[in-house]
Amino acid sequence: MLKRLNKYSNILNMKKKTTIKDIANVLKITPSAVSRALHNHPRISDKTKEAVKKVAKELEYQPNQLASALRSGKSKLVGVIVPRTNSYFFSSVVENMEEELNKKGYNVIFTQSNESYDKECRNIETLLQTQVDGIIASLTNETVDFSHYEKIKAKEIPLILYDRGDNDIGVDYIGIDDYKSSHIVVDHMVAQGCKRIAHIAGYRHTRIYNNRIRGYIDALEKHNLPLEKELILEGDLTVEGGRQKMKELLKLPKRPDGVYAAGDYAALGALQVLLENNVKVPEEIALVGFSNEPFTSLVTPAISTIYQHNEEIGKLVAKQFLKREKDKTWKPKLNKIILDAELIVRASSKKKN
Template identity: 40%
Template sequence: MKANKVTIHDIAKALDINSSTVSRALNDSPRVTKKTKEKILNKAKEMGYKRNLLASNLRKNVTNTIGVVVPRISRHFFSSVIQGIEETAYLEGYSVIICQSLEQLKREKNILETLAANRVDGVLMSISMETTNYNHIQELKQRGIPLVFFDRHPNISKTNNVLINDFKGGFDATHHLISKGCKNIVHFSGPQELAIYKNRLQGYKQALKESNIPFRNEYIISSRLMEHDGVNNIKELIAKNLIFDGIFSANDLAAIGAIKYLNEIKVNIPKDVAIVGFSNEPISTVINPSLTTINQPGFEIGKTATDLLLQHIKNQHTSLTTETIILESNLIERQSSNR
């Protein structure tokens, strides 16, 4: 008899007792005496019985799984968030299904449908750059599946969010450049439909205002913030003959593209142009010059978001209020701005 084919009926037959007694014993029911329980557990072990956890969980209407949706697993920030999620979920007896949208709305919709079909107990999510329509998210909420957003979140009321203070991050990055003597500061922004990029831009504007530096719309360049966008942004500034001595990029990748191209055309960093990125990717320390950046506490975001989600999963029959938890970021100064 194959080990994975052993059923409670086989154990009952071997011990000449009722199947329901075996089932109760395996589920640690107080209706079965300690002596009988031990006898059944020993026989189950001897016969190589494995519990069908999936069937058991489905009977209880739980799967002990959490779905995680991120734009790209390859980004250090998201992989560090996933570490925090997995570690926290594991300690609570939950498995994690990790999916990436690759910044595509269509893919994100399909992922949520698949997770719902697989009856996950809850979802942790950072939305894609294309996500401006939230119908698929509203559908998930209507199904009663607990949902917590981290980093990138939709503009929907009554959602649970774990974020960093993006306004302060944008302010700190810009203020740092001003403190180094920069007067003409360009901002590489992400899509303004996403709150994180809107808030980083607002922080940039506020820092300029407090230092009496006029805001100039032509100094804002929006893109998907890939490395090649950083290169193209510099080319655009040069083509328009715009004078700039500082760059605040809403992520590290576009900042790194800018550094590589400025190095190529022999512009001195930080003497001629000082640069600050956002998110503290590992490459920030090895690029030459090393990149000053805003550090996001990825692991802590993952842990906090998972704790919040599990709280809602475990209290689904209680009316819990939604909440937004804000974690702080910090600026790490490196060579790219160290004038």
């Protein structure tokens, strides 16, 4: 539309993109001077700096990150691997991560592993090919072999894990204390008067779910509650999974009076089954979930759940990356930052006021 004609318009229209060279030509100086001027190199006079910046703006100069990255070896790109995005937890973590990294001039390349080990491997492959300056990842539930992460370490770029990590990878990790979270949940349920607490658990081979199971078991013991095998039901933590497990629990000769689900979706499935069977929640059976997915506060009765400080995790991960990126001498080693989770008590587990 408005084709502003200025004294450089010929250059503007001819060349596709303005480069540092074009600026140099206009000012009759060398590209190196221009580069230095744009980076505020101390040895460049204020006069040239100003002139360069003015022309740069007029020519609508946009630095070519690719060229810069190639030469300097820094792409200013951070690769992020997310198991899945259609989970509130992950999307809010990523959101905050991105924000923090953007502030420092990094862009985020974002890939989904979709809980598939193969995809995770390919993700790493492509991220490395794209010459990212670092990788931030959360393992899929399937992942038990970590050799592909060695590649990242071999490249000597920062690797930060969050939420789902593993000690064996031996790098920075940020997440919550799942073991302790289970304690918090059980403590609360006991305080509400529960005597038989069931656990709809995730698969034990996933570290975080295993920790939740261990925490649950130890917490029961702490309260001198008997541990009953049939009250621990491992499975995938989908709504359907939760429904199945809840049905099994209702069939027991002696029903539990509290259910702790290791995931909100499973908790929701359980709640549906409870309501369908006219079981009063929380009076007859109290219910607690895990993750604070938005719907937990929206259903009736609202589901008590564990809040994992999504935002903080995202920010901390970003900060940890920036720290590692700065310190060239850092050699990766296991370094866990564990946040205490927070129980959000809602109607589904409030037997007493």
